[in-house]
Amino acid sequence: MHYKMYDEMMEQPRSLKDTMEMEKSHMKEISEKFQEFDKIYLVGCGSSLSTCFSSKDAMNIVSNRDLEVFTGYEFFYHKKLREKNAGVILTSQSGETADTLAALRRAQDEGMYTVSIINESESTMMQESDDVVLTRCGRETAILGTKTYMTQLMCLYQTLFTLEDSSEAKNVLKDLKKIPNITQDLLKNSEEDNKTLAQQYADYDIFYCMGSGPNYGLSYKLAMTMFMEGALKHACPLYSGEFRHGLIERVEKNIPVIFLDADYPGDEFTRKSIEFSRKIGAKNIIYKMQDYTDINPLLAPFVLVVPLEWFIYYLAHYNNEDPGRTRHIGKVRY
Incomplete structure (x- = not known):
């Protein structure tokens, strides 16, 4: 039996290559913008939350930068966010995740700079974010997320590790280029x-x-x-x-x-x-x-x-x- 997930798994290497080719210079610009922030929030739900966890824990091994992970509504209801000199990276495959969209609007109400990593160019988050990294996966239908997970995680690593001017971070970015072929x-x-x-x-x-x-x-x-x-x-x-x-x-x-x-x-x-x-x-x-x-x-x-x-x-x-x-x-x- 051949399921749609099979096709989407097979599209992962091409999605990774296309996303890096189209967004790498843009992500460098975003990293330069985030250099000025003392606090960075990572927000997502489901598979997107998992990419935030992995990225934060990876950065914690090479960096002392202040990163914090929230689910969408936890961010929305949090009473002690650091609004000044803070940036928010929001992750959503659809760009329509209600929890994450609520967090985006809360961040903007508080005057925080927002960047969304999404896969849908016509989505609400595409329209409302201060900046967007668009993963080049095409429509994904399998619920558990394969190509969108991989490209979203790659974008987080590329953006965050570019913040660090260390041999450890540079080594991660060097090997990140190998991921499409390894996949x-x-x-x-x-x-x-x-x-x-x-x-x-x-x-x-x-x-x-x-x-x-x-x-x-x-x-x-x-x-x-x-x-x-x-x-x-x-x-x-x-x-x-x-x-x-x-x-x-x-x-x-x-x-x-x-x-x-x-x-x-x-x-x-x-x-x-x-x-x-x-x-x-x-x-x-x-x-x-x-x-x-x-x-x-x-x-x-x-x-x-x-x-x-x-x-x-x-x-x-x-x-x-x-x-x-x-x-x-x-x-x-x-």
């Missing part, structure tokens, strides 16, 4: 293993997802949008360091736990959690960045998401579900 290779080379893995886990109903640093954002996306919206499975995301605060009491024999490992400092806890889960007989599913490519580990979410897309794609298929279809959510609303 192309992963689409070819990681399908069969994850198809087999999906068949093995088709009858399981709940999955825990864990990662540290930038991989927490990916674990959030994996649980919240890939498992629950795409494969219609129950799932829960956790920072690796939070394993012993709750999950250690609930993980049991034959319970699947997905671990994302990129050898970050926090992955000391990832590996301790892997060992504990192994000893009690949990079903450990381990995705290690080093098994796929050798680039800067801060780019792990770009790398690990592709095999995870295949896993979710076939997990849905083996449960007779279309991984792009939804029961209650509209992908793009006008």
